Amino acid sequence: MDDFGFLDIVKDAASKRASDIFIKAGAPPRMKLHGEILDVEGYPILTDESAEKIIYENLTQEQIGRFERTHELDASLRFPNICRFRLCVYKQRGSIAAVFRIIPEEILTLDQLNMPQVLKTFAKLKDGLVLVTGPTGSGKSTTLAAIINEINETRRANIITIEDPVEFSHDDKKSLLSQREVGIDTESFGMALRQILRQAPDVILVGELRDVETMNIALTASETGHLVFSTIHTSSASETMERIINMFPPAERELLCLRLSKTLKGIVAQRLLKRIDKPGRIASVEVLTATPTTIKLIEDGRSGALYDAIKEGKYYGMQTMNYNLDQFYKAGIISAEDALANSGNESELKMMFRRTGKGVGSGNLEQDQAARQQANNPQRLQRPGARPTPPPRPPRQ
Numbered sequence: 001m002d003d004f005g006f007l008d009i010v011k012d013a014a015s016k017r018a019s020d021i022f023i024k025a026g027a028p029p030r031m032k033l034h035g036e037i038l039d040v041e042g043y044p045i046l047t048d049e050s051a052e053k054i055i056y057e058n059l060t061q062e063q064i065g066r067f068e069r070t071h072e073l074d075a076s077l078r079f080p081n082i083c084r085f086r087l088c089v090y091k092q093r094g095s096i097a098a099v100f101r102i103i104p105e106e107i108l109t110l111d112q113l114n115m116p117q118v119l120k121t122f123a124k125l126k127d128g129l130v131l132v133t134g135p136t137g138s139g140k141s142t143t144l145a146a147i148i149n150e151i152n153e154t155r156r157a158n159i160i161t162i163e164d165p166v167e168f169s170h171d172d173k174k175s176l177l178s179q180r181e182v183g184i185d186t187e188s189f190g191m192a193l194r195q196i197l198r199q200a201p202d203v204i205l206v207g208e209l210r211d212v213e214t215m216n217i218a219l220t221a222s223e224t225g226h227l228v229f230s231t232i233h234t235s236s237a238s239e240t241m242e243r244i245i246n247m248f249p250p251a252e253r254e255l256l257c258l259r260l261s262k263t264l265k266g267i268v269a270q271r272l273l274k275r276i277d278k279p280g281r282i283a284s285v286e287v288l289t290a291t292p293t294t295i296k297l298i299e300d301g302r303s304g305a306l307y308d309a310i311k312e313g314k315y316y317g318m319q320t321m322n323y324n325l326d327q328f329y330k331a332g333i334i335s336a337e338d339a340l341a342n343s344g345n346e347s348e349l350k351m352m353f354r355r356t357g358k359g360v361g362s363g364n365l366e367q368d369q370a371a372r373q374q375a376n377n378p379q380r381l382q383r384p385g386a387r388p389t390p391p392p393r394p395p396r397q
Contacts, residue, residue, distance in 0.1 A: 006054050007079070009040055013102060014083040017280065019137065024097040025051040034281055035274055048095045055089055055098045066183075076165035076181065081105070086167050103141075103167045110146045116287055118317030119143075119268065122229075123150040126202075128265035128290075129222040131209075133234045139272050139283050140231045141167050147229065148205060152177060157202035162192045164207050175203075182207075193217040197224070206230040212247050222263040236321065236344055237267040237288040237310060241303035253301065261299035265290045269321065271342045273334045282333060284342065286310065286321040307345075326352045 006029075013021050013031045020032040021040075025048045029040040046054075056064055058077055067073040067089055077085040077100070084103040089096065110119050122130045130147075132140045145168035151157060152173045159175050164182035171177075178199075186192035189206060190213045196204060201221075209215050209230045222228045234240040241260075248256050269286040288294060293309045310318045325339040326349065336353065343349040 005043070006057075009043070010079055010082055010100075012040070014104070017104075019102055021100040021102070022098075023051055023054050023100070024092065025095040026093075034279060035272070051098075052096045055096055058087065059089070074165055074183075076167065078169075084167065084169060086165055105169075107145050107149045107168055107170070108142065110143075110150060113139075113143065113146055114282060115143065115146070116285065116317060116319065118266075118287055118289060119147060120150060121317070122266050123147050123154065125227050125265055127222055127225045127227055127263075129218060129228045129230070129260075129263045130266045130268075131230055131232055131240060131264075132268045132270070133232045133236075133240050134270045135233060135235060137272065138270050140270065143268065143270065143283070144205060144229055144231065145170075148177075148203070151175060151203055155202075158200055159203040159205070160196055160199055160201040161205035162186065162189055162196070162207060163205070164189065189214050190217070193221070197221060197226075201226055203227045204229070208232070209244075215244065215247055219259050219263055223259065234269065235271070236269045236286055236307070238303045238306045240267050240269065241298065241306065245301065245303070257299055257301045261295045264298060271321070273325075273328070273338050273342055275333055276335050277333050282328065284321060284324045284328060284334075285319070286324070287317060287319050289313070289316050289318055291316045291318075322349045322352060325349060329353070 009021060009029055009031075016031075016033055018031040018033045019035075022030040022032070022037070023046065025046050028043050028045050030037050031040055032038075059067070059073075059075065063073060063075055071091045073087075073089040075087045075089070077087050079085075083105055086101040086103060087098060088101070089098045091097070132143050134140050148159060148161070148170060151159060152170060152175045155175060157175045159170075159177045161170075161177075161179045162182065163179065165184075166179045166181045170179065180186050180192055182188060182192070186195075189208075189210065193206065193214060194217065204218075204221055204226055206214060206218055206228065207230070209218060209232055218228050218230060232240055232243060234243050244260065245253050245256060267286075267288040270283045272281045272283055275282055288306060288310055291309070291313055293313070294306060297303070297305050297309060307320065310320050311323075322343055322345055325334070325343055328334045329336055329339045340346050340349060
């Protein structure tokens with residue numbers, strides 16, 4: 001590893017706040033920076049042997065044996081004082097490849113992540129279920145780590161996490177915190193969850209709700225006085241409800257909706273967008289909270305009506321994805337193109353742009369700012385070749 005300089009790549013990627021390092025035979029090492037794949041300069045194209053050497057030197061003998069049996073491996077890895085990794089090793093075209101997902105050593109706070117203040121209220125709950133959703137790479141683990149850290153710093157609680165693998169590493173602060181990794185500390189999510197209630201937890205973090213078994217146990221834990229956090233790969237609150245409901249057989253869905261109406265306290269759906277005001281990315285989020293309206297809609301299984309309830313629920317800390325996208329665009333943080341590409345309701349977002357007098361925008365910060373200034377100027381110029389605006393007609397006599 002040192003001969004090749006992989007440690008230097010790790011340091012470089014961590015200092016630039018890259019999200020991933022890619023190792024694959026037939027290509028040079030690459031990293032993902034602010035959502036874009038870039039070559040790591042100064043490094044050769046990897047052979048089968050050099051790719052295998054880099055990857056195997058970061059695995060234990062037990063992990064190597066498991067990978068050679070199954071050709072699939074998820075693991076965690078730490079470079080002290082630099083960063084942690086969530087490592088995914090796989091085969092492609094008969095050769096070994098890996099993605100090193102960078103997990104910073106520092107856990108950012110909810111304020112540092114620019115998250116809505118309502119997320120802090122989730123950390124104060126005594127029981128219930130809170131879900132953080134979004135596509136792969138949308139920062140769900142970062143948001144959950146910030147919420148768990150908020151609990152750890154402000155409450156005296158027994159927190160137990162079940163992860164595959166463990167990502168952010170938490171130290172005990174006010175709370176007692178145990179982190180269990182699937183494959184090392186427990187055989188599976190299901191087995192760990194079946195035993196977890198005997199471990200006297202106050203707060204439970206489940207890395208992902210993957211199936212009916214884990215969903216049922218998470219619901220049972222939240223029904224019996226525990227606060228449960230988890231993730232699902234969905235893009236909105238209504239889609240999350242549809243995904244959960246469709247996990248279960250039709251005969252069980254009515255009871256499921258009743259259980260969810262009593263336990264679900266919040267859904268945070270998020271996406272990461274590239275900033276145009278400075279290097280980096282920012283999370284745009286949709287937030288659903290438990291209100292009389294949303295509780296009734298969930299109980300009735302009317303997930304399609306949740307969007308309108310979120311739009312009308314600002315008093316309760318709720319916001320739609322479009323509302324947050326419009327805020328960021330209005331502030332010059334993201335481009336209009338990125339906002340529209342990440343909107344679940346593009347036509348509505350375009351209307352929001354028009355209502356604020358900005359149009360769709362160019363995606364260029366200077367042009368967008370000029371367009372906003374012109375839109376707000378009552379003496380703005382006519383478009384080239386356009387007919388002049390006629391004066392108002394005099395009132396009829």
